[in-house]
Amino acid sequence: MSWNFNIIIICLVACLMTSCGNVLHIPATSTKENPKKRQFSRHYLTSNHIDFVKQKYKLNEDLDNLLYELEDVVIQRPDRSIIKGFRKWVYYSNDSVSTRYLYHRQEKKIKAQTKQKKQNGFKKWLHSKLGSAPVFIDTSLTEKTRLSMLRLLNQKAYFDAEVGTKITYKKHKAHVTYSIKTGKPLLIDSVYFSSKDTLLGAILNEISDQSLLKRHQPISLNTILEEKKRITYSIRNKGYFDFTWKYILAEADTINLTNTDNQADKNYQGEPLANVHLDILPYSDTSIQHPRYWVNNVFITPNEVILKPHQTRIIKKDSFFIVDRKIPKRSKILRYKNNPIRLPGDSIIQIFYRGNDTIYKVKRPTYKIQRITFTDRSDIGINDQLVHILLRKKYTPKKRFYIRNKVISNAIDINANEWYNHSYTQSSVKNINNLAVFRFPRIEYVPSRSGKRYELDCLVKMQPGKKQSLGADFEFNNNQTTVTSLGVATNLSYRNKNIFKGAEIFEISAQAGLDLKVTGIDTSSNNLLARWVNLIDINLESNFYIPSFVGPSALERALKMENARTVFSVGYRYLQQSTDFQISSIYGRFGYTWNFGQQHSFVWNPAMINFNLEPTLDPTFEELLNDNNVVLLNSLQATYLIPSMEFSYIYNAPQNKKSWWYLKAYLETAGNLFSALDLIIEPNKPLRIFDVNYSQYIRTELDLRYSYKFNRKHLVISRLLAGIILPYGNSLNSEIPFTKRFTLGGPSSMRAWNLRYIGPGNVASIPNAEFQMGDIRLEWNMEYRFMFNSWIGGAIFSDVGNIWDLKARASNTSFPNQLDRIGHFTSEFYEQLAVGAGFGLRFDLSFFIFRIDFAIQLRDPQGYGIANNGTTQYWNFDPFVLENRNKFIIAIGYPF
Numbered sequence: 080m081s082w083n084f085n086i087i088i089i090c091l092v093a094c095l096m097t098s099c100g101n102v103l104h105i106p107a108t109s110t111k112e113n114p115k116k117r118q119f120s121r122h123y124l125t126s127n128h129i130d131f132v133k134q135k136y137k138l139n140e141d142l143d144n145l146l147y148e149l150e151d152v153v154i155q156r157p158d159r160s161i162i163k164g165f166r167k168w169v170y171y172s173n174d175s176v177s178t179r180y181l182y183h184r185q186e187k188k189i190k191a192q193t194k195q196k197k198q199n200g201f202k203k204w205l206h207s208k209l210g211s212a213p214v215f216i217d218t219s220l221t222e223k224t225r226l227s228m229l230r231l232l233n234q235k236a237y238f239d240a241e242v243g244t245k246i247t248y249k250k251h252k253a254h255v256t257y258s259i260k261t262g263k264p265l266l267i268d269s270v271y272f273s274s275k276d277t278l279l280g281a282i283l284n285e286i287s288d289q290s291l292l293k294r295h296q297p298i299s300l301n302t303i304l305e306e307k308k309r310i311t312y313s314i315r316n317k318g319y320f321d322f323t324w325k326y327i328l329a330e331a332d333t334i335n336l337t338n339t340d341n342q343a344d345k346n347y348q349g350e351p352l353a354n355v356h357l358d359i360l361p362y363s364d365t366s367i368q369h370p371r372y373w374v375n376n377v378f379i380t381p382n383e384v385i386l387k388p389h390q391t392r393i394i395k396k397d398s399f400f401i402v403d404r405k406i407p408k409r410s411k412i413l414r415y416k417n418n419p420i421r422l423p424g425d426s427i428i429q430i431f432y433r434g435n436d437t438i439y440k441v442k443r444p445t446y447k448i449q450r451i452t453f454t455d456r457s458d459i460g461i462n463d464q465l466v467h468i469l470l471r472k473k474y475t476p477k478k479r480f481y482i483r484n485k486v487i488s489n490a491i492d493i494n495a496n497e498w499y500n501h502s503y504t505q506s507s508v509k510n511i512n513n514l515a516v517f518r519f520p521r522i523e524y525v526p527s528r529s530g531k532r533y534e535l536d537c538l539v540k541m542q543p544g545k546k547q548s549l550g551a552d553f554e555f556n557n558n559q560t561t562v563t564s565l566g567v568a569t570n571l572s573y574r575n576k577n578i579f580k581g582a583e584i585f586e587i588s589a590q591a592g593l594d595l596k597v598t599g600i601d602t603s604s605n606n607l608l609a610r611w612v613n614l615i616d617i618n619l620e621s622n623f624y625i626p627s628f629v630g631p632s633a634l635e636r637a638l639k640m641e642n643a644r645t646v647f648s649v650g651y652r653y654l655q656q657s658t659d660f661q662i663s664s665i666y667g668r669f670g671y672t673w674n675f676g677q678q679h680s681f682v683w684n685p686a687m688i689n690f691n692l693e694p695t696l697d698p699t700f701e702e703l704l705n706d707n708n709v710v711l712l713n714s715l716q717a718t719y720l721i722p723s724m725e726f727s728y729i730y731n732a733p734q735n736k737k738s739w740w741y742l743k744a745y746l747e748t749a750g751n752l753f754s755a756l757d758l759i760i761e762p763n764k765p766l767r768i769f770d771v772n773y774s775q776y777i778r779t780e781l782d783l784r785y786s787y788k789f790n791r792k793h794l795v796i797s798r799l800l801a802g803i804i805l806p807y808g809n810s811l812n813s814e815i816p817f818t819k820r821f822t823l824g825g826p827s828s829m830r831a832w833n834l835r836y837i838g839p840g841n842v843a844s845i846p847n848a849e850f851q852m853g854d855i856r857l858e859w860n861m862e863y864r865f866m867f868n869s870w871i872g873g874a875i876f877s878d879v880g881n882i883w884d885l886k887a888r889a890s891n892t893s894f895p896n897q898l899d900r901i902g903h904f905t906s907e908f909y910e911q912l913a914v915g916a917g918f919g920l921r922f923d924l925s926f927f928i929f930r931i932d933f934a935i936q937l938r939d940p941q942g943y944g945i946a947n948n949g950t951t952q953y954w955n956f957d958p959f960v961l962e963n964r965n966k967f968i969i970a971i972g973y974p975f
Contacts (some may be wrong), residue, residue, distance in 0.1 A: 082250040095464060101167045103179045104213070105251050109188040117180070117189060124157045124216040132241075132260040139266075139346055140235075140297075147737035149259070150790055152227040154220045159792070166746045166867065170210030173202040208868060216253040221246065228257060236264040236297035238839035255754040264297040265331065265361070268352040274359035277369045279314060283359070284314045295347055303329050310357070318498030320372035320524065320535065328358045372499040372535050373528040377467045379539040381487050381517070399469035400453045401488045405462060407447040415439045452484045457803070466494045482516060482543075486581045489627070490514055493522070493537050507539065513642045514582040514626050517541040548574045584624040592616040612657055620650035638681075640673035646684075659700040660715055665689040670725075678910075681728045689721040690771075691816060707845045711852070714817040720771045721816055723749035734786070741784040749821075750775030750808060775808035776815055780856075784975065798975045802856040804885070821856035821882045823913075826970040828858065829878045830934035831915030833966075838882035839902035840911045841940040853882030855904050857912075860975060864921070872921040876932070876974075879914050881940060916939035917965075921973070932968040941956055 102174045107117040129141070129149055158166065173178060175198045183190040184737045198206070198916030223449040225242050232240035239262030256414040270292045272283040291306045292298075307324040314322045361367040412428075416436050422443065430442035450466070467488050475634040490504040490510040504522050511520040520541040527534035537927060550572040572588040580703060594614040598870070628643040649667040670684030694715055696704075704712035725747040780802035785796045806815050825834035836844055839853040866872040883904035919932035935955070942951040 101164060101171060101213075102251055103181065104171050104177075105180065106191070107180045107189055108971045109182075110390075114187045114189070115182050117251075119169050119251045121215045122248055122251055124155055124214045124255065125252045126254050127153050128254070129153070130256055130258050132258050134260055134262070136261070136348060136350075137261050138261060139211050141514055144737045145235075147788070147790075148231060149228055149257075152231055153225065154213060154224045154227070155217060156253075156790075157214050161209060162867070166211035167213055169205055170212055173206040173210060173900065178268055190220065209871070211868070216246065216255070218246070221255055225257065228259070232259070232261060234300035236266070236299050237261045239263065239720075252470050263348070263350045265333075266350045266352050267292055267298055270294075270355045270357070272357050275361060276359060276369055278371070279319075279369060282314055282317055283310070283357075295350075298331055298353060298355060307359070310857065312501055315501035318371040318373070318500070319369055320499045322369055326360045326362075326369070328360055330356045330358070332356060370533045372524075372533050374493065374495060374497055374499055374537055375525075375531075375534045375563075375737070377491065377493050377495045377537045379467050379469045379487060379491060380471065381469070381482065381541055382471050383540045383542050384586075387829065398454070398456075399471075399484050400456055400459060400465065400468040401469060401484060402451055402453065402463040403448050403457055404451050404460065404464075404466050407448045408445045408447050410442050410444045413441045413443055415441060434460045447474075450485050450488060451892050452488075455690075455720040464494075465496065467491060467742050468495075472835065481580055482514075482577055482582055485824050486514075486626070491539055493539070499524070499535060510537075510642070511541055513644075515584060516544055516576045516582045517545075519543045532584070544576065544905055546576055548576075550574070566594045575677075582626045583624075586622045588618075588620050588622075590616075590618040591618075614651070614657070615655040617648065617653040619652075620648060622747070623647040626672075628673075638673070639675055640671070641675055643671055643673040646670055646672060654967075659697050661695040662691065662715070663687055663694075666690070678733065680729045680731075682725075684725045687721075687723045687725060689719070689723070689816075689818075690882075691717075691719040691721070691818065693718045697748055703845065710814065711817075711850055714820075714852075715850075716814075717814060718771050719816040719818075720747050720773045721819070722753045722773055723747055724751065738785065738787045741782075743780075743782040743784075745778075745780040745782075747778040748776075749773075750810075751777075754808060761973070772809045772813075774816055775806065775810045776819070777805045777807070779803060792872075795858070795861070795863040796864065796975070800856060800858040800880070802861075804854045806885075815854065817850075817852055820852040820854060822852055823856070823858065823880060823882055826930075826932075826968050827974040828860075829913060829915055830876070830879065830917060830932055830963065830968055830974070831936040832913070837913055838940075839884045840881065840904075840908075841942070842902040843941040851882070853902070854885035855883040857881065857883075857908070862974070870923045872923065874919045874932070875917075876919070876922060877914070877916040879912055881908075881911055881913050883908065883911070911940040912938070913940055913974060919968075926971050928971045930968070930972065930974075932970070932974075934963065934968060935965040 102117075105123070106120045110116045110118045127145060127150075131138075157163075166247045167436045173196075175196055176193060177196055178191055178193045180189050180191050182188070206469070216638050221244055225244050229240060229242045231240070238967065239259040241262070243258040245256045245258065247256070270287075270290055272280075272287050274280040274283055286309075289309070291302055291309060296302070304324075307327045307329065310327055311322060311324045324338060332355075333353045356778070359369075362369045418436060424444045426442050427439055428442050431438050433439075435788055450492075452469075459465060469484050469487065490513075491507045492510065493500070493507055508520050508522060511517050518541065520539070523538040524535045525538060527536045550570075552570040553568070568591065570588060570590045572586060575585045577583065578585040592614070593612065593616075596613055598613055623646070625645040627645065628640060629645040647667075651664075651665050653661070653663045655661045666687070666689040668687040669682045670682065670686070672680070672682050674680050698714060701712065704715070725745070727743065727745045730740070730742040732741065733794065750773050753768075754775065781800070785797050789795070802817055802821055804819060804821070806813075822835045823837045824832040828834075829837055833849070835851050836849050840849045842851070844851050858878070860876065860878050860880075862874050862876040864872060864874045884902045886903055914937040915934055916937055917932055917934035919930060922929040942953050943955060
């Protein structure tokens, strides 16, 4: 047994021993039979268990979510960590007052002994942060928990529910069992909406088909509240500024049932039914009609001054009047049969007959809406629609942070001379935040200066943010396999907001990574890179963000873009592996980012180009690859031109339930546009740019994650990664650009391996040339995360995966003496999966997560040598031996 395993056993035994010593701190007295035997007056709460009593009724509700909600109302919770005994020992050992209950020989009884201790800052930290206070069972809190569970079940429509408690005592421990009998829930039979206010009644009829209250669903309190909220916002969006959910009365009627046809629902089990009535109460004792509010003016203050207590507001602001004006465009010609549809401005220019039909040729003028700013109200035309009034000091370029009036106005969805709309208020605040150049936006409504009743003036206020900012991020990680290395990375950025006075953002970033050797240093070499450095990675990039969609408006409407941004990017990347090779590339892209709702986001870059410059290879390294891996050699020697298009979609479910999903789908196609140009320009000859063929391939990836939360401190999260690259055209008989191929390993992937040490398939990596790549990727990761306290957590994880080539590449020049190891994807791919596992610690330091992982290789498809029976040994039967490839990882942030 290795020394690593012995240390772990010793630590576990120490935790158990300290747990036994904690019993002395529990209040106790002597028993009558034996004065040395303890009779505990208080008991540790060791566990809470929720048990659903068997009943005839089969619950239709998701039991996992119901159990999660019931667990969430438990008041007393024991420490569930595996080292809880050790944490209690730390708590007691560093307390300022220590009380132990020991046997007193002279008095022949167990007696309390109190001892004062001095506390310094470190002991206070150990006592309050690392230590865990004992949780003694309190029966009054158990009763409160029982009542809370009963109240929760009632709120979920289980009005006949029963909750019982049972406390089991064993020595100094107590175990609580909550027995739940839900009974049958009260279900909805029919839903009725009514209002004496005829206008509100019309709104209710309009939105009734979108009701959250569905037939044969439980009449739960949460659903009723959500329905009230939906109705409230729908009514407020129609101009009812002071309408609240308190005007909505919800009643369940179990007597006057009108719909009794319940046999059609297969899930119906004879539950009690009720009709739900949602009524809008009158506005007041004297008025049934609720008032509807008109927005008279919209005043925007983009540079609001926050006054100090001793200051008074004496700043005078100028007014800018923003209007929407109809600008005539080219007229269009329409044809109508028999009965022409006439609009103001239409003119009939021709009438002719076709059979029994009369055909009218109509000329109709078209308009576009243009937003114009005036500094004098008298300039506003009769047909102009006043939208906003901008209040601010006159623009002085040297002093003030200035954004064009039109940009600010376009971000505000609230317009003057319209009915009040609650959703416009919310979207306006969101749009201002998305501009990323203002701080603290807020919107207020006040009685209009016109003095008319039920008229409002809208005040939009915000403060300019910092125009320029600098940022710096640092991270490091440690990898250990055959060679221990320390990776250091930094990300420096400069951001200029509003560079062209239109809320544009110009950003320059510089990312640099350096992987340094800690062991395995080549002392014979005089070259510093060969001696100390494994890898140098530098990426320089500049981005220009426009806070709107630049392109055909029809495309924006078709894709239903919300908060669209247009992005232009150019960059340069340099990669050097020790003295083996140097690669550099330049790239550029143009695209869009947008949202659809709160859970869906998209990135589309219709135009991308990447040009990999001619690499530089060390002659010794080149000879090594020529003898062992000519595939990698051809890939590294080639110069690539990659014109492509990429699209990605992200779905992120809300994390307010027991479980949730995350999905990211990615698609990249290369060479399509150039292929079309090739057919037009030179149909019989391949198009070459800078004497380089353009690449053609399809690359797709899938990132699927599922999280399951047991309670506040215990979470399981799993991730499935799958990807494939399909070459065609120019790339069909050549290598795919190595920068686009898949690799595994590192701090966030197969953690028991270094980056690029796995695959393809069961092909062994070449020593001193570990650069394993593949066309197919399949990886599954799972982590069980738990918290010791508010900032220290642990994790147990497993990683399974590999990469493969799309086609077999076995030849004497590519993988000599490995003809049975060809690395391509077959139906027996599962036999070539690598398996790793481990455990780690996470430290939540508020502004970043510091992570330490210990990863172990359990199965390597390359094998661990020849076993005694003459076959290749794929499983690691002694995982704690360092020679058998395990490693520590020090990194920033979660792996996924």
